Amino acid sequence: MGKRKKHYISAHVNKRKKSDGVYGKLEIGMQGVLITHDRGKENLCRNDAFKILNYFADKWYGTVKGEKTLSEKPGATVVSIDEDVGGSDEEDIDAALSKEVDCIKDTAHVRKRFYAVKSGCNNVVFIKTFDLKPSNFVRRVIQTIAAETTDDHYDADIPAARGVLRIHPVDYSCRATMSEINSMAKRALPQLLGDVEQRNIGKESFLKEYNVMFRGRNNNEFGMHIVTDAIVEVVKDVAENWRYNCRSTDIYVIVEIIINLVRASVVENYARYKKFNVRELFVERAMKKCGNAKDGDGRKEQQQEKQEQYETVKEEKKQNEQHQEQEQEKQPENQHEQQYEKEEEQKAQKLEEK
Structure with missing residues (x-):
């Protein structure tokens, strides 16, 4: 059989889950x-x-810190490989190797x-x-x-x-x-x-x-x-x-x-x-x-003062406009009265001349 096609390999690789922590x-x-x-x-x-x-x-x-190793656990004994042991040496060596591997795993494991x-x-x-x-x-x-x-x-x-x-x-x-x-x-x-x-x-x-x-x-x-x-x-x-x-x-x-x-x-x-x-x-x-905190507070105070000044000027301007509008409303009445007075004066002067 020949080599596997690329798309099969890529599909198999993409199925693997990526660890994101x-x-x-x-x-x-x-x-x-x-x-x-x-x-x-x-x-x-x-x-x-x-x-x-x-x-x-x-x-x-x-x-x-990592968990206690086997040698630190209570009641645990570690057998050295170099010690001279009698009986079945191979079994003792295998047990010692397995215990040493467990110790390495315990030291590598950190919670x-x-x-x-x-x-x-x-x-x-x-x-x-x-x-x-x-x-x-x-x-x-x-x-x-x-x-x-x-x-x-x-x-x-x-x-x-x-x-x-x-x-x-x-x-x-x-x-x-x-x-x-x-x-x-x-x-x-x-x-x-x-x-x-x-x-x-x-x-x-x-x-x-x-x-x-x-x-x-x-x-x-x-x-x-x-x-x-x-x-x-x-x-x-x-x-x-x-x-x-x-x-x-x-x-x-x-x-x-x-x-x-x-x-x-x-x-x-x-x-x-x-x-x-x-x-x-x-x-x-x-x-x-x-050291810019105080400067920032000073700027805030300045902005507040400017805002207050702007509001006071705006209120004064509004009051002036209202006053002008009221005067404009009164002006026609005053003009009519002035014209009426002028007409009366003219009539009185004509009568005197006669």
């Missing part, structure tokens, strides 16, 4: 980080997100702290986390990025992130049904709101008020008002001290539905930190670093 799909119980990005920039977003998350995780929690998971919708990347609480981790990341140059926790070596937009933690998840949402809220909200309350003990400006932010992606079964009402009713039962305020911009209960799964978490200082938009935080950080 994404493993599995979203499932119930996954904890992690939900990140939004620009259209068509998924790979850039994923790479930048891994850079930032790994940088902070390695800095705060240490680098990820990662973050994994990318297919989100199932466009412009969204989900990164699964291990051995850390997403809400606390994301809060520290955002605070560090937005820190002033004079703060103690300011970090000048943070890697830039051009492809990352908003970053939201995911602490709890369930199926997209009302019964599941209610049960998840009863489990999650007492703990999450309690953590926020503990972090703000002693602050006079702290108010036990929250808002609900809902976002549905590839799901039309639930609306904002339905989910918001359900969360408010649950909070009334499990956390009576907290009050719902639709105008609050500080503490948010974030509920996001992706296809048929619900993701929930609680964040604080949401408006202060640009709604957790990492790109905007990096822009503000660069302005502060270059």
Whole structure:
């Protein structure tokens, strides 16, 4: 038989799956980080997100180490090949070789702290986390990025992130049904709101008020008002001290539905930190670093003053126009009166002449 044709070979090669660094799909119980990005920039977003998350995780929690090797495991014994052993030497040598291979595999295996998971919708990347609480981790990341140059926790070596937009933690998840949402809220909200309350003990400006932010992606079964009402009713039962305020911009209960799964978490200082938009935080950080933040504020004040001057001039001009219109309306009446007076004077002069 001759050689296979080229199109058969190419078709066979194209069937092979290419690894893009994404493993599995979203499932119930996954904890992690939900990140939004620009259209068509998924790979850039994923790479930048891994850079930032790994940088902070390695800095705060240490680098990820591999699992213990066979020699480090309790009760394990390693047989050296060079030792003189009696009996069946071949079996002992084979056992020693197999154990050495297992040790090499164990040392080569390193567990990662973050994994990318297919989100199932466009412009969204989900990164699964291990051995850390997403809400606390994301809060520290955002605070560090937005820190002033004079703060103690300011970090000048943070890697830039051009492809990352908003970053939201995911602490709890369930199926997209009302019964599941209610049960998840009863489990999650007492703990999450309690953590926020503990972090703000002693602050006079702290108010036990929250808002609900809902976002549905590839799901039309639930609306904002339905989910918001359900969360408010649950909070009334499990956390009576907290009050719902639709105008609050500080503490948010974030509920996001992706296809048929619900993701929930609680964040604080949401408006202060640009709604957790990492790109905007990096822009503000660069302005502060270059010393242009004050200049920018001065420009804003100048623009406001110019706008106020323009509005005052516009009002004065409008008032002048109205005054002129009123005078023009009165002018015909005055002219008629003047003509009538002139005619009367002329008549009186004619009578005198006669």
